[in-house]
Amino acid sequence: MIRLLGYFFGIGTVMALIVAAGVALYVQHMTKDLPDYQVLAAYEPKVATRFHASDGSLMAEYAKERRLFLPIQAIPNLVKGAYLSAEDKNFYGHPGIDIYGLGRAVLVLARGGPMQGGSTITQQVAKNFLLTNERSIERKVKEAILSLRIEQAYSKDKILELYLNEIYLGLGSYGVAAASLAYFDKSVNELEIHEAAYLAALPKAPENYNPYRSADRAMERRNWVIDQMQANGYVTAAEGDEARAKPLGVNPKKSGTYLFAGEYFTEEVRREVIQRYGMTALYEGGLSVRSTLDPKLQVEARASLQRGLVAYDEARGYRGPIKTIELESDWGKALGEVPGYVDVPEWRVAVVLSAQADSISIGLQPVRGISGALGADRETATIALADMKWALRVSVDGKARAVKSADEVLKRGDVVFVEKNAGGEGYRLRQPPRVQGALVSMDPHTGRVLAMVGGFSYSQSEFNRATQALRQPGSSFKPIVYAAALDNGYTPASVILDGPISIPNGTGGYWEPKNYGGEAAGPSTLRSGIEKSRNLMTVRLARDMGMDLVAQYAERFGVYDKLAQYLPMALGSGETTVLRMVAAYSVMANGGRSIEPSLIDRVQDRYGRTIYKHDSRGCDTCNVSTWENQAEPALVDNRDQVLDPMTAYQITSMMEGVVQRGTGYAVHTLGVPVAGKTGTTNDEKDAWFVGYTADLVTGLYLGYDNPAPLGRGETGGGLAAPIFLDFMTQAIAGKPPVEFRVPEGMTMVSIDRKTGMASSGAGAIMEAFKPGTGPSDSYQIIGADDAYSAAPAVISPATQDAIVQGGAGGLF
Secondary structure (H helix, E strand, O other): OHHHHHHHHHHHHHHHHHHHHHHHHHHHHHHOOOOOHHHHHHOOOOEOEEEEOOOOOEEEEEOOOEEOOOOHHHOOHHHHHHHHHHHOOOOOOOOOOOHHHHHHHHHHHHOOOOOOOOOOHHHHHHHHHHOOOOOOHHHHHHHHHHHHHHHHHOOHHHHHHHHHHHOEOOOOEEHHHHHHHHHHOOOHHHOOHHHHHHHHOOOOOHHHHOOOOOHHHHHHHHHHHHHHHHHOOOOOHHHHHHHHOOOOOOOOOOOOEOOOOOHHHHHHHHHHHHHHHOHHHHHHEOOEEEEOOOHHHHHHHHHHHHHHHHHHHHOOOEOOOOEEOOOOOOHHHHHHOOOOOOOOOOEEEEEEEEEOOOEEEEEEOOOEOOOOOEOOOOOEEEEEHHHHHHHHEEEEOOEEEEOOOHHHOOOOOEEEEEEEOOOOOOEEEEOOOOOEEEEEEEOOOOOEEEEEEOOOOOOOOOOOOOOOOOEOOHHHHHHHHHHHHHOOOOOOOOEEEEOOOOEEOOOOOEEOOOOOOOOOOEEEEHHHHHHOOOHHHHHHHHHHHOHHHHHHHHHHOOOOOOOOOOHHHHHOOOOEOHHHHHHHHHHHHOOOEOOOOEOEEEEEOOOOOEEEEOOOOEOOOOOOOOOOOOOOOOOEOOOOEOOOHHHHHHHHHHHHHHHHHOOOHHHHHHOOOOEEEEEEOHHHOOEEEEEEOOOOEEEEEEEOOOOOOOOOOOOHHHHHHHHHHHHHHHHOOOOOOOOOOOOOOOEEEEEEOOOOOEOOOOOEEEEEEOOOOOOOOOOOOEOOOOHHHHOHHHOOHHHHHHHHHHOOOOOO
């Protein structure tokens, strides 16, 4: 018997050795082509890039995989406990594989059952990072081998960190930080028990527990996770009961841009980031971009420009509905297919249900829920005749006719935009304007763009008219001409003839620019010329000092890269952008320092290292280790001085006169020292106003995208200046007035407004003069002989073409 037992033992031992050898050979074979697990040490996931406003508000996220990487120390214990309870409660105790779980899976498979998971968190890391999702024994063996190796190379916390940042959790989110925002619009530190449990329920199969399509299954799985958290001691019984009683509470954060009214600004920042770092860095690099945008000013800029565009458009009458639909019993479905403007939430799409003489009955477009489905409610409202009076002027094919009743304007089935009245009763008829425009507001001392609006609505048109539209600045360019003169020997009291001028155009005809209105004032000072926006004086001034000097200053100020040197350009006939014009005025506002407009303050990489900052000022003593009674550190402003500070003050003072007595008079009620200049181009195709206080420069224009006349008499002073006033009133609200800074050494002399000579009588004005200059002792008139008009030899062929094609340029 003993010999027989020994025989069987020997056979069993041999068989065991053979099996062991077979297993060893199989494992050795499996390890030949295993991926290198050491790559996990250099793990750099695809992380979302985030844009923030100057106050830290989130503007936008860009990602192929929406992920925000969090170190394990930043992940709350509640969240870690939820995932450990749901996925691997023995994580901190096993060597990488769960022997008991693996045994159960093998037993089920041996009995003919399906292949089960039984994977530990370490195994899931091995699969997600190094293997495929193939369901096979070979993959499971490789997974187990890699898990054992990973456990030997990395700490448990490092493995859990990789897992919690890599897993896909639905709604396009990867990792717990992104999922917390995607599902609950919260950071992980703000999650409650029931929320953390729901996120921990998702790794198994996110789509199976979708909160909209499978709410019951999602609730069941979430409550199971809460049970496990309670069993493992992460929550108390009372906390578990309270958490299970709560609804899912999913509150998704919308994708795209998050900051209201910031679409144009955000897109401009996106373009710049791509230009600097490329598409891969934007969508995978995890950059943190702090922009210069001031959210409050941005909202005000949007509102002011929209009000101005709508007011101009409504004054020209009603052009008709968006479209007309057939009304059925459920009109909401057809109406729901009509796109609205998501960035103009004040406006809603509506359909006319019935029309009477004194009112219109409308049905409002149903509101879409979080899942994107139209709501079932059918809300109706009324437009009173008083709230659509502007539309009683009906414009058809460019021809306007007056009507008297509401039912002559709208009919059943017409789809229109409406806006709720301020008092909350009834709605006002609205119409998307055809006229467009742009507004930019900038800190003149740093070049930081605080607000930018590129049109009426980003949903209507993504074309950014603040940076992409090339428009003639008209007379808003004249301060550059006058600044060049003041910097080169002229004074605000210099007298120039404001009278007719005729210049041969080289084709047998003559270029004869005119002042707006056609009148001429005779000899006038430079101050009067800019206050009243005199074209004839500006042409004579540019001729007297030379267009080469005008071009030099235009390029130095950044208005143009290269300005053609012919006279119509002195009147703003060249094309530029709003952003460039605002930057040029910033030079005059800040005392003559060059300005580089910036929409980005700082860029940091995924590790928090600063890789770009706009402020390039140096400070040699800012980082000394000890204080030894030395002076306070000082930032060194190394920007170029492109304009004499005294010249900058002189032109500022002259543009204050534009507001106080000239074409920008509409702005004088602002209540603080303000300088600015209007601009209107040929045939009133563009209306401009650019102006500034001591610490804020704002510029804007109105015009059609395909340039067309705005209407006779529509000027920068009448259209653009009121929008400037509207915005600046909000921008400076609550701030004390700040006087423009007068450079040391300037003298103030009382002069005659007309002759420019010293005077203290009626009509006198205080004028600023540089040292060594002052009012003239004799009456001298620049351009009185009109010698230039008799000298066609100096007209080049290019200038001839420009005179014929460019016309007068700026008007008013």
